[in-house]
Amino acid sequence: MSELIKVTINEQDFEVEKGARLIDVCREKGFNIPSFCYYSDLALQASCRMCLVRIEKMPKLQTSCTITCTDGMIVTTQSEEIEKAQRAMSEFLLANHPLDCPVCDRGGECELQEMIFDWGDVEERFTEKKNVEPEKFLSPIVANDPQRCIVCKRCTRVCDEWMGEDAIEAGNRGVNTVIGTYGGWLNCSQCGNCIEVCPTGTLLDGVYRHETRPWELDQTITTDVYGSDGMQLSIGSRGGLVHRIVARDRYVNGLNGEFLDVKARFAHEFVNHPDRIKTPLIRYKKGGKLIPATWDEAIHFVGQKLTESGKNVGVVASPRLTNEAIFTLKRFAKEVVGTDNYAVSDRYDLSVFFDNLSAPLATHKEIRKAKTLVLIGGEPEEEQTFTAKQMRQAVRNDGAKLIIVNHTPIRLSAQASQFIHINPNSYDAFVLALTDSANDDANAKKLGIETKDLADFRQTLSETEGDTVVMFGGDLSPQAQSVLANSADAFDGTNAKVLFHPLPLYNNSVGANDLMEGKKSLSEVLKNSKALLIGGSLQEADTNLLANKDFIVVQELFETETTKYADVVLPAASFAEVDGTFTNNTGFVQRVRQAIEPVNQSKADWMITTLIAREMGADFGYNFSATMVFKAIADSVSAYEGLRYPALKDESKPVQVKHAISAKKDLSKEFDVLKSNVEKLSDEANKLTATPRVGHKLHRLTTLTSKTAQFHLLAHGNPKPENLLVSPLVQFNLDGTPRTETADAAAVGVTDRINLKVEY
Amino acid sequence: MASALATDFTNKIVYTDEVAEFSPEVVEEMKSHLVKYPPERKRSALIPLLFVVQRERGWIDNAGVNFLAKFLELEVTDVWETATFYSMFNLRKIGRHHIQICKTLSCKIMGEPEITEHICNKLNIHPGETTADGKFTVTLVECLGSCGTAPMMQIGFDYHEDLTTEKVDQILDSLK
Ligand code: SF4
Ligand code: SF4
Ligand code: FES
Ligand code: FES
Numbered sequence: 001m002s003e004l005i006k007v008t009i010n011e012q013d014f015e016v017e018k019g020a021r022l023i024d025v026c027r028e029k030g031f032n033i034p035s036f037c038y039y040s041d042l043a044l045q046a047s048c049r050m051c052l053v054r055i056e057k058m059p060k061l062q063t064s065c066t067i068t069c070t071d072g073m074i075v076t077t078q079s080e081e082i083e084k085a086q087r088a089m090s091e092f093l094l095a096n097h098p099l100d101c102p103v104c105d106r107g108g109e110c111e112l113q114e115m116i117f118d119w120g121d122v123e124e125r126f127t128e129k130k131n132v133e134p135e136k137f138l139s140p141i142v143a144n145d146p147q148r149c150i151v152c153k154r155c156t157r158v159c160d161e162w163m164g165e166d167a168i169e170a171g172n173r174g175v176n177t178v179i180g181t182y183g184g185w186l187n188c189s190q191c192g193n194c195i196e197v198c199p200t201g202t203l204l205d206g207v208y209r210h211e212t213r214p215w216e217l218d219q220t221i222t223t224d225v226y227g228s229d230g231m232q233l234s235i236g237s238r239g240g241l242v243h244r245i246v247a248r249d250r251y252v253n254g255l256n257g258e259f260l261d262v263k264a265r266f267a268h269e270f271v272n273h274p275d276r277i278k279t280p281l282i283r284y285k286k287g288g289k290l291i292p293a294t295w296d297e298a299i300h301f302v303g304q305k306l307t308e309s310g311k312n313v314g315v316v317a318s319p320r321l322t323n324e325a326i327f328t329l330k331r332f333a334k335e336v337v338g339t340d341n342y343a344v345s346d347r348y349d350l351s352v353f354f355d356n357l358s359a360p361l362a363t364h365k366e367i368r369k370a371k372t373l374v375l376i377g378g379e380p381e382e383e384q385t386f387t388a389k390q391m392r393q394a395v396r397n398d399g400a401k402l403i404i405v406n407h408t409p410i411r412l413s414a415q416a417s418q419f420i421h422i423n424p425n426s427y428d429a430f431v432l433a434l435t436d437s438a439n440d441d442a443n444a445k446k447l448g449i450e451t452k453d454l455a456d457f458r459q460t461l462s463e464t465e466g467d468t469v470v471m472f473g474g475d476l477s478p479q480a481q482s483v484l485a486n487s488a489d490a491f492d493g494t495n496a497k498v499l500f501h502p503l504p505l506y507n508n509s510v511g512a513n514d515l516m517e518g519k520k521s522l523s524e525v526l527k528n529s530k531a532l533l534i535g536g537s538l539q540e541a542d543t544n545l546l547a548n549k550d551f552i553v554v555q556e557l558f559e560t561e562t563t564k565y566a567d568v569v570l571p572a573a574s575f576a577e578v579d580g581t582f583t584n585n586t587g588f589v590q591r592v593r594q595a596i597e598p599v600n601q602s603k604a605d606w607m608i609t610t611l612i613a614r615e616m617g618a619d620f621g622y623n624f625s626a627t628m629v630f631k632a633i634a635d636s637v638s639a640y641e642g643l644r645y646p647a648l649k650d651e652s653k654p655v656q657v658k659h660a661i662s663a664k665k666d667l668s669k670e671f672d673v674l675k676s677n678v679e680k681l682s683d684e685a686n687k688l689t690a691t692p693r694v695g696h697k698l699h700r701l702t703t704l705t706s707k708t709a710q711f712h713l714l715a716h717g718n719p720k721p722e723n724l725l726v727s728p729l730v731q732f733n734l735d736g737t738p739r740t741e742t743a744d745a746a747a748v749g750v751t752d753r754i755n756l757k758v759e760y
Numbered sequence: 761m762a763s764a765l766a767t768d769f770t771n772k773i774v775y776t777d778e779v780a781e782f783s784p785e786v787v788e789e790m791k792s793h794l795v796k797y798p799p800e801r802k803r804s805a806l807i808p809l810l811f812v813v814q815r816e817r818g819w820i821d822n823a824g825v826n827f828l829a830k831f832l833e834l835e836v837t838d839v840w841e842t843a844t845f846y847s848m849f850n851l852r853k854i855g856r857h858h859i860q861i862c863k864t865l866s867c868k869i870m871g872e873p874e875i876t877e878h879i880c881n882k883l884n885i886h887p888g889e890t891t892a893d894g895k896f897t898v899t900l901v902e903c904l905g906s907c908g909t910a911p912m913m914q915i916g917f918d919y920h921e922d923l924t925t926e927k928v929d930q931i932l933d934s935l936k
Contacts, residue, residue, distance in 0.1 A: 166834070169841035182825060182840030 005071040010078065022067040022075065023051050031077045034086060034115050036093075036199050037152040038065035041257075041393065042161055045153050049089045050115065053077050061085055083119070090120040093150045096131050096175060097200075099124070104148065106201030109214045112150060131175060138168070139186040141266055142195060143206035146178050155179060155194035155203055161396060162259060162389045164381075164411060168194055179203070191385070192265045196247050196258045207266060208236075208244035220595035221248055221651055223582045225320065225575040226263035228504040229364070229386035230584025231256040232651050233264055235576055235595040242271045242576050242596060254652050255364060255588070261385035270574065271599065276557055277571040278600040290559075290569060295601065295611075302568050303615030305551045306337075306531055312550075314341040314529025317516060318536025319506035322580030322592055324629040325605035326508070327515045327637075328620065329535050332609050336618045342516060343525040345538045346506060348474020350513040352481045353502050354659055356667070359488035361659060362469045362499035363586045364390050369398070370499070371466030374491065376405045376484065377427055378473035378503045381412055384585060387471070387501065388412060401460055405430055408688040418456060423448040423685035428677045431480040434490050435671075446681045464493030473503030477677065479670040486665050504585050511583030514639055514657065533612070535605050536572070537562035555608050571602040578604040579626040581648065588654035589643060779830060780823035786816055790831065802832050806842050810849055819850040847901070855890045855897035857935050860914045863900040866907035871923075875911050876900065878925045882932065895935075 003018040009026055016025050024040065026033050036048035044066050052061040056074040061082060064075075076082070094116065101107040133146035151170065156179065159168045167188035170177050179202065181187070195203045217236035224231040232248035232255050245268050248254035270276075280298030281290035293301075306313050315333040317326040326344075333342040367373065367390040380388035394400035395415045404416040407426070413419040422430055426447050433443035433454055444451040461468065468491050472484055488498040504510055526532070526545040532552045537560040546552060546565035554566040563569045577598040583589050598604070603611075606629050610620055622628045627645055634643045639657040648655055782790070790809055797804040806828065813824040820843050829836045843849045850858070861867075861876050876887065879898055883891050890897040906912045909921035913928075920931055 166838055169837045171841055171844040173845050173847075182836040183822075187836075 005069060007069050007071075007073045007075060009075045016069055018069070018071075020069050021065070022053065022069055022073075023064040025069055026053070026064060026075070026077055033064055033077060034119050035065060036111065036115070036150060037154065039154050039157070039197065041397065042154070042157045045157070048093070048150065048152055050086055050119070052082055052085050052089075054079060054082060086119045087121045090116055091125065094120070094124060095126045095128075096147065097150070098130065098147055104145070104201040105143075105204045105209045106148075106198075107213070110201060111199035112148075133178065136184070137206055138181060138184070138203075139188075139190055139206070141190055141192065141206045141262075142186055143204040143209050144180070145202055145204065146180070148200045149177075149179050149202040150200055151177050151179070152199060153179075154197040154199065158193045158197050159188070161393065162193055163189065163191055164392055164415070165189065189381075190262045190266070191260070192262060193259060196260065196265075205244055205266075211243050212236075212238055217243060218595065220576075220593050221591075222575065222593045222595065223507070223584075223590045224260070224264040225507050225582075225592075226267065227261065227383065227385055228506060228509055228585040229256070229384050230507065230582055230586075230588055230590050230654075231260055231264055231386050232590065233260055235268070237576070237595045240272075240596045240599070242268050244268075248651065255590075255654060256386050259386055259389055264385075268576070270557070271576045271596075273558070275559070276599055276602070277559065277569060280571060280601070281563075281566075281569040283567045286567075290563070290566070295603075298568055298570060299611050299615050302553050302570075302612050305567070306533065306553070306612070307616055309531035309550055311337060311339050312530035313337045313339065314343070314525040314532050315339075316343050316345050316522065316525060316532060316534045316538065317512060318538075319344055319346040319504070319509040319512040321508060321512070321535055321605050322575075322578060323508065323511045323515055323583060323589070323633060324578075324580040324626055325535055325609070326512050327633050328606040328609040328613075328622075328629060329533070330516055330519075331620060331632075332533065332613055335620075336613045336616050340518060341520060341525045341529050343519050343522040344509075344512040344516050345522055345534075345536065345542065346504070346509050346512060347539060348504060348509070349478065349521070350474070350502060350504055350509055351519070352478045353485045353500075354513060355662065356482045356485040356665060357500060357659055357661055358486045358664065359470075359498045359500050360661065361585075361587045361656070362467070362501045363588070363656065366467055366499055367391060367469050367501060368394050369467065370394055370469040371400055371496070372460060372464040372468040372493065373400055373402045374405070374461075374468065374470045375402070375412070376430065376470070376472040377407075377475045378471065379410050380471070380503060381410065383473075383505055384503050387503070387585070391415070401464070403457060403460060409691050411691055413691075418453070418460065420447075420449055420453050420457065421687060423681070424688060426678075426681055426685070427476045428480050428674045429681060431476070431483050432671075432674050432678055435483065435487055443678075445683050446678055448683075448685055448687060461491055461493055464496045466493070466496060467499055468493055468496045469499045469501055471501040471503055474505070477674075479673045479677075482670045483667055483674065486662070486667060489664075502585055507584075508582045510585055510587065511581070511589075514583060514659075515633065515637060517637070533609070534562060534566075535609065553612070555605050557602070570608050571600060572605045572608060573598040573602040577602065580604070580606070581630060583657060587656045587659060589640065589648060589657055590651060590654055591645065591648050776822055776826075778823040778826065780813070780817065780821070780827040782816060782827070786812065803834055803838070806832060806834070806839065807846070810839075810843055810846075814849060819853050821853070853890070855895050857896050857915050859896055859898045860901045860904070861887075861898065862902070862904045862906070862910070862912050862914075864903035864907075866903070867911040870910040872911045874925065875913070875923050875928060878928055879932070882929070896932075 004015045005018050007014055007016055009029060009031060014029055023033055023038055033051050035051040037045040038051060046063045046066045049063060051064045053064045054076040055062050101113050107113060131147060135145045138144045153170060156169050159165050165188040167186050168179060168181055171180050172178055195205050217238050220235045221232060222235055224233055233245050234248055235242055236244045245265050247258040247260050279292045280295055282293045282298055282301055283290050315329050317329040330342055333339055364386060367387060373391055373394060391402060392415055395402045401417040402415055403418045404413045405420045405422060407422055407424045409421060429443055429446040440451045440454050444454055470491050485500060491498045522542060523545060530550045532549055534554045537556055543561045552566045553568045554563050555570045555572040556563055557572055557574055575592055576595045578592060579594050580592040581589050582592055610622055613620060630645055634640045639659060790812055793805045793808045794802060809828055810820060813828060814820055817824050825836050825839045828839045843851060861872060863872055880886060883896050885891055885898060887898050887900045904914055906919055906921055911923045912919060912921040913923060
């Protein structure tokens with residue numbers, strides 16, 4: 001490791017790593033240093049002047065956030081002089097600040113408030129008139145109270161450095177500085193990270209604002225239910241209602257620190273949505289209506305019908321469900337029905353990746369520290385947001401090389417050291433080119449690139465000194481994925497470790513793949529079964545295969561395309577209402593914790609399946625406890641061996657399941673397919689040149705268990721404020737009336753809206 | 761009060777996608793600024809280009825901002841951030857003649873308050889405002905570096921020095 005040097009802090013000697021930042025060192029050693037603008041891993045600002053320390057041989061007090069430790073440094077962090085300076089600084093910070101914490105929405109969890117209580121003066125000497133600016137909305141979900149700003153510029157830095165959006169900036173100058181945007185509206189992906197990092201009540205969650213006070217909320221740490229990054233977050237709930245979601249904690253030590261994306265942070269309205277299915281529903285006659293029933297009735301009916309179908313029952317699990325639910329569904333298929341007809345309704349099949357995996361999975365930390373990142377296909381900024389943030393920071397802050405191979409200039413390509421812009425549908429050709437340097441000319445032609453691009457690509461890889469992380473997703477053909485996953489050697493650098501990072505779409509895609517060992521393809525299962533038990537709706541495109549079945553049971557939160565075919569619908573609980581685990585795209589098994597009681601009469605998915613099994617005479621031995629389900633997983637799935645809930649307790653030290661690394665395989669069959677695919681490609685292709693706007697893609701409203709795309713957010717191509725959707729679930733006009741459907745919205749069938757009045 | 765122009769930041773600005781158009785000569789001029797900076801640091805040319813836009817369009821308007829954002833591959837908010845920082849960029853439409861009265865020490869001592877009052881009364885506006893006919897805008901600015909001839913003001917690009925109320929009358933009357 002790196003060299004150690006000696007520093008003396010408050011008369012105690014410490015050995016620290018060379019190049020460490022003084023403020024970090026002091027804090028690590030237990031000396032409290034107040035700060036506002038310092039935010040680890042963001043560009044330095046040094047504007048708040050709260051972090052002052054005295055360093056011997058230096059004139060004046062120094063800002064510890066900008067000082068790198070040097071050998072023999074003698075530091076004092078507390079003295080009368082320092083305290084006086086800090087009090088003076090805090091007085092300046094408050095010079096323009098309204099002193100009305102009781103009406104401020106940040107009150108109770110405000111860093112400024114805390115700091116002033118700790119370091120401030122009791123008296124205010126400024127008698128001048130304060131700058132007053134009206135409160136306003138920067139976007140439907142970002143409320144702004146400009147006068148509370150202390151211009152620490154954390155918000156502008158995260159917007160730029162984490163998101164690459166540059167949507168929020170500081171305008172004007174001096175005491176007139178305001179944080180804002182041109183035109184007054186945030187034209188961005190609405191991730192809300194600026195709200196999260198703001199130490200004061202300047203930027204606020206416009207949806208949650210004034211609903212309740214933070215200390216009245218129960219905070220439950222759990223895992224994101226949208227993305228496959230498994231971001232840790234905290235659900236704030238009260239009286240059975242989910243009020244808000246914030247990042248895991250306010251200090252950077254969880255998996256994702258304070259980073260969340262728009263879905264994770266704002267798209268929780270579905271939990272308490274009035275359209276949730278309230279009771280079990282039975283369709284007694286085909287073509288008839290779904291009629292409310294009691295749980296006893298419904299379970300009895302389901303048991304009877306599934307028993308009648310004997311071995312013709314197929315089981316489908318959604319990759320949105322918890323490991324517990326998926327595992328129980330598999331046990332149902334294996335032990336109760338006695339069939340191999342079970343499948344996962346994921347859009348990408350991850351088994352090709354994991355069956356051929358020739359190097360370990362990268363963790364997000366390793367992505368951040370990697371020296372070379374290779375991204376083939378995919379759009380992590382839309383689908384694996386935290387991965388995208390780590391990539392951007394690896395490049396921006398640590399000078400990692402990013403090579404992007406894509407058919408369209410995704411936004412991240414602005415960060416890339418090499419962007420290989422290939423023809424649409426030519427990923428197979430790229431994979432071939434990677435493993436076969438003899439035919440570069442021909443391959444480059446198919447890809448629509450220069451031969452030199454491939455040579456440069458190889459050169460960067462071979463010169464890498466450090467880790468190389470290779471990422472690709474299910475938009476590549478299965479054969480291409482197999483070959484890539486098996487070719488870690490193709491990415492070797494001088495002394496590099498090669499790591500892989502899959503890009504699955506759902507929160508538990510990886511878990512579903514791990515637990516549904518021996519699964520069949522979805523269409524196979526749907527075709528081969530006469531009756532079906534479906535945990536979580538299918539993609540809309542797959543639902544036509546559900547017609548003409550004898551009997552279909554669906555565990556769901558909402559009525560969806562899939563439930564239209566159902567004979568029985570059983571109300572399932574959302575992620576906020578259950579205990580369980582998700583496995584993320586780095587193989588971390590992380591806890592999902594119950595924040596509120598199940599809404600209406602819903603039950604956890606695994607519990608529903610267990611009830612049906614019991615009705616059919618099988619006892620899984622769960623005793624209605626999620627702990628026991630997880631123990632059963634640990635006992636029977638080798639990668640999860642020995643895991644228990646207590647081992648997963650500390651979400652800042654996540655546990656990684658070990659996926660088997662396979663040896664080099666003979667993939668000649670796959671190569672043959674790739675070759676024939678590539679032959680079919682024409683040399684003349686039109687490249688796509690439009691950069692897709694991230695977060696602006698219109699998603700359909702779905703829920704935890706309705707497994708269609710994600711959820712709709714901002715109208716695609718409608719970046720203008722008056723056309724913004726007002727919340728992740730609602731679309732509004734500027735005058736507050738609900739918007740009629742745009743062509744875009746109609747195309748994907750946005751139907752659900754909540755009335756939510758927003759003032760402008 | 762020059763900052764009164766710069767603080768014009770409210771939700772009221774109507775955001776459009778309109779992009780300003782400039783004559784080929786002006787675009788050439790803009791390009792000549794670009795070559796002074798490394799290609800990956802294009803944004804460094806923002807300030808000189810803002811001046812060009814202001815000269816051509818009178819102020820930094822929406823279409824001009826959109827143009828610069830496209831031209832320099834920036835976000836509009838980046839342009840806004842820079843433009844609002846400097847008080848010499850007009851973020852509001854100004855009159856045909858922009859009267860900038862120096863309000864800093866030397867001029868103040870030598871009679872700036874009287875001059876300002878006179879001008880404002882004559883034009884019937886407050887500093888920072890534009891006359892109804894769109895002819896004059898009056899702003900108060902910091903030292904213009906002509907302290908030896910205080911009090912002074914700048915109209916357009918011209919300095920008018922050693923001002924008296926009579927001289928101001930003459931100057932204003934001579935302006936179309
Ligand atoms: S921002 Fe913080 S210190 Fe300021 S009023 Fe709100 S709670 Fe109080
Ligand atoms: S809005 Fe918040 S985060 Fe941004 S500069 Fe102001 S206080 Fe800091
Ligand atoms: S934390 Fe060091 S100056 Fe703000
Ligand atoms: S003080 Fe007016 S020009 Fe210097």
